[in-house]
Amino acid sequence: MSNPTPPVGPGLPETQTMVSDTVTAPAPERQGRHAKKSGKPASLWTDAWYDLRRRPTFIISMIIIVVLLVMSIWPSLFTSIDPFNARSCDLATARQGPSAGHVFGRDNLGCDLYARTVYGARNSIVIGVLTTVLTTVIGGLLGIIAGYRSGIVDTVASRITEIFFAIPSILGALLIAATFRGQYNSILLVIIALSVLGWPMVYRIMRAAVITAKSQDFVVAAKALGAGSGRIMFRHLLPNSLASVIVVGTINLGNFIAAEAALSFLGVGVQSPDISWGLMIADARNRFLEAPLPLVIPAVFLSITVLAFIMLGDAVRDALDPKLR
Amino acid sequence: MKKTSADVLPAVGGQGNEPLLAVDNLHVEFHTRAGVVRAVNGVSYTVAPGETLAVLGESGSGKSVTAQAIMGILDMPPAVIPKGEIRFKGTDLLKLSEHDRTHVRGQRIAMIFQDALSALNPVFTVGWQISEMFRVHRGMSKSEAMKKAVELMDRVRIPAAKQRVHDYPHQFSGGMRQRIMIAMSIALDPEVLIADEPTTALDVTVQAQIMELLAELQRESQMGLILITHDLGVVADVADKIAVMYAGRIVENAPVYDIYKAPAHPYTKGLLDSIPRVDQKGHELYAIKGLPPNLLDLPTGCAFHPRCPLRQENCVTDAPPLYEISGTRGSACHYWREVLDGERR
Numbered sequence: 130m131s132n133p134t135p136p137v138g139p140g141l142p143e144t145q146t147m148v149s150d151t152v153t154a155p156a157p158e159r160q161g162r163h164a165k166k167s168g169k170p171a172s173l174w175t176d177a178w179y180d181l182r183r184r185p186t187f188i189i190s191m192i193i194i195v196v197l198l199v200m201s202i203w204p205s206l207f208t209s210i211d212p213f214n215a216r217s218c219d220l221a222t223a224r225q226g227p228s229a230g231h232v233f234g235r236d237n238l239g240c241d242l243y244a245r246t247v248y249g250a251r252n253s254i255v256i257g258v259l260t261t262v263l264t265t266v267i268g269g270l271l272g273i274i275a276g277y278r279s280g281i282v283d284t285v286a287s288r289i290t291e292i293f294f295a296i297p298s299i300l301g302a303l304l305i306a307a308t309f310r311g312q313y314n315s316i317l318l319v320i321i322a323l324s325v326l327g328w329p330m331v332y333r334i335m336r337a338a339v340i341t342a343k344s345q346d347f348v349v350a351a352k353a354l355g356a357g358s359g360r361i362m363f364r365h366l367l368p369n370s371l372a373s374v375i376v377v378g379t380i381n382l383g384n385f386i387a388a389e390a391a392l393s394f395l396g397v398g399v400q401s402p403d404i405s406w407g408l409m410i411a412d413a414r415n416r417f418l419e420a421p422l423p424l425v426i427p428a429v430f431l432s433i434t435v436l437a438f439i440m441l442g443d444a445v446r447d448a449l450d451p452k453l454r
Numbered sequence: 455m456k457k458t459s460a461d462v463l464p465a466v467g468g469q470g471n472e473p474l475l476a477v478d479n480l481h482v483e484f485h486t487r488a489g490v491v492r493a494v495n496g497v498s499y500t501v502a503p504g505e506t507l508a509v510l511g512e513s514g515s516g517k518s519v520t521a522q523a524i525m526g527i528l529d530m531p532p533a534v535i536p537k538g539e540i541r542f543k544g545t546d547l548l549k550l551s552e553h554d555r556t557h558v559r560g561q562r563i564a565m566i567f568q569d570a571l572s573a574l575n576p577v578f579t580v581g582w583q584i585s586e587m588f589r590v591h592r593g594m595s596k597s598e599a600m601k602k603a604v605e606l607m608d609r610v611r612i613p614a615a616k617q618r619v620h621d622y623p624h625q626f627s628g629g630m631r632q633r634i635m636i637a638m639s640i641a642l643d644p645e646v647l648i649a650d651e652p653t654t655a656l657d658v659t660v661q662a663q664i665m666e667l668l669a670e671l672q673r674e675s676q677m678g679l680i681l682i683t684h685d686l687g688v689v690a691d692v693a694d695k696i697a698v699m700y701a702g703r704i705v706e707n708a709p710v711y712d713i714y715k716a717p718a719h720p721y722t723k724g725l726l727d728s729i730p731r732v733d734q735k736g737h738e739l740y741a742i743k744g745l746p747p748n749l750l751d752l753p754t755g756c757a758f759h760p761r762c763p764l765r766q767e768n769c770v771t772d773a774p775p776l777y778e779i780s781g782t783r784g785s786a787c788h789y790w791r792e793v794l795d796g797e798r799r
């Protein structure tokens with residue numbers, strides 16, 4: 130793993146940060162990584178940020194994610210064609226290959242494939258991000274409380290989690306989405322269906338991490354020096370358990386985007402005329418051999434998005450672990 | 455305004471001639487699947503301001519459990535305290551609510567741990583961790599608290615404290631980490647400091663420096679120090695009095711000079727005899743025979759009898775009380791006179 134060296138004072142190697150135990154030893158003038166704003170504490174996050182900016186995986190994944198975010202907020206920046214306007218489609222040109230003005234060609238209904246893919250990013254990203262936030266908050270909070278309190282609280286929370294875990298997630302989401310179909314906004318419904326079945330994973334990771342962290346001396350020491358339960362949970366246990374949850378969260382984000390595609394593909398997710406990549410893949414599958422692009426393009430976008438979030442998760446995990454530096 | 459420790463406990467004095475901290479007939483049991491582990495069986499000791507009490511004993515003798523009971527950091531369950539009192543300035547800590555005890559911890563009684571690396575939170579800088587004490591308990595602003603943290607790091611003699619305040623625990627050497635732990639524990643000027651084997655994880659030269667530092671800090675602030683150790687060498691220089699523990703009981707307590715001159719319990723004698731000495735070079739080193747007792751199933755009578763060279767019949771049946779030898783000295787051995795005489799031979 131590439132470990133970027135922080136800027137060190139001229140001619141001072143990093144090894145000099147270890148000051149010898151001899152009290153009288155002259156202290157090396159150390160230029161820390163935060164020397165420029167001395168007097169200000171370097172928090173976990175400032176240090177992690179410093180570290181992240183130097184990681185190629187982080188930079189690449191961040192560029193992809195920023196482009197996707199901009200695409201989902203202002204799709205009109207990327208294309209002048211409005212796919213929601215029926216006049217932009219022309220059945221006579223259905224499945225036409227790439228041409229000037231239509232880089233990826235047209236889909237089964239003669240709509241511009243590029244414009245639809247760009248507009249489809251919004252739903253995929255919104256569903257992925259909101260589901261991840263929801264599952265992480267629910268699972269994380271329950272996990273930290275169950276892990277710290279243990280005993281009866283833990284038992285009850287864990288059994289409930291196991292019940293949810295026992296339900297196959299796509300099947301369960303399919304059931305929820307199909308049952309309430311048409312009663313709610315289809316995007317909201319997908320988020321809820323995926324969240325209800327997605328949080329147990331985060332819960333388990335968080336609980337396990339908290340139980341590991343709880344038995345460590347620094348938690349006992351914090352207690353011995355007068356820290357209360359809230360402080361121990363959120364200042365000592367949470368930051369030490371967060372790294373694994375963030376990794377799971379970012380991987381989940383990719384999975385949720387894929388799950389949304391699966392639900393839409395099965396016809397219970399995002400509904401036409403809304404656009405999503407899963408829906409586009411579903412629409413294109415019948416004519417795949419004749420015209421592969423309408424299926425391949427949203428699939429490639431989907432894969433790149435999922436990959437970008439997983440790469441981000443990896444980079445963030447490494448940066449948040451001070452021992453890896 | 456937050457509730458302070460002064461609301462929970464009287465600020466100074468206490469009742470009459472109560473010592474600063476008094477542990478009285480403390481019992482601690484652990485209820486495990488294998489049975490009841492009697493880790494502490496009637497321990498009593500006192501600490502006065504400015505006094506250093508060394509609690510000596512091998513692993514499993516109950517010295518750390520006693521300390522954890524004083525701090526209130528035992529996991530209950532499985533731990534149970536069926537009997538005993540822990541009086542801090544006359545107030546029985548065991549009767550306080552968990553909320554009130556939180557105010558005692560850190561502010562009135564603080565503790566330092568054996569392994570400072572694992573006792574410091576790895577994800578925060580040391581400055582953050584020291585200054586947290588001031589932010590949480592004294593309501594200081596971030597910058598004020600950080601200034602105090604640097605002062606404290608200077609006080610525990612960490613070179614270049616101003617720069618190092620932003621470093622993480624793993625960037626410090628073992629001795630420096632223990633200094634940081636000490637800085638955190640003395641941050642709020644506690645009246646009692648419990649040091650649980652503070653130098654065990656360090657090499658010998660650093661051990662001496664840390665002990666010196668603790669003694670210096672104690673002189674400055676007149677706090678009572680409970681030094682838990684199994685290292686007789688560490689004890690001799692700094693302790694005022696010694697309590698020797700075996701199988702969850704105090705088997706001998708005495709002023710430090712007396713105990714080194716003439717131990718009054720065969721176990722203490724065995725410990726002293728097993729220190730390597732220059733004039734014994736070439737001879738086999740003495741060791742106490744046998745193994746420490748199983749706390750699940752303590753021997754009848756005197757717990758030390760299976761290993762005792764002076765064992766008599768009544769040792770197997772009668773548990774010796776802590777016989778008073780003099781006003782400041784006690785020994786839990788039926789034959790303490792013989793042990794003392796044997797030493798003076």
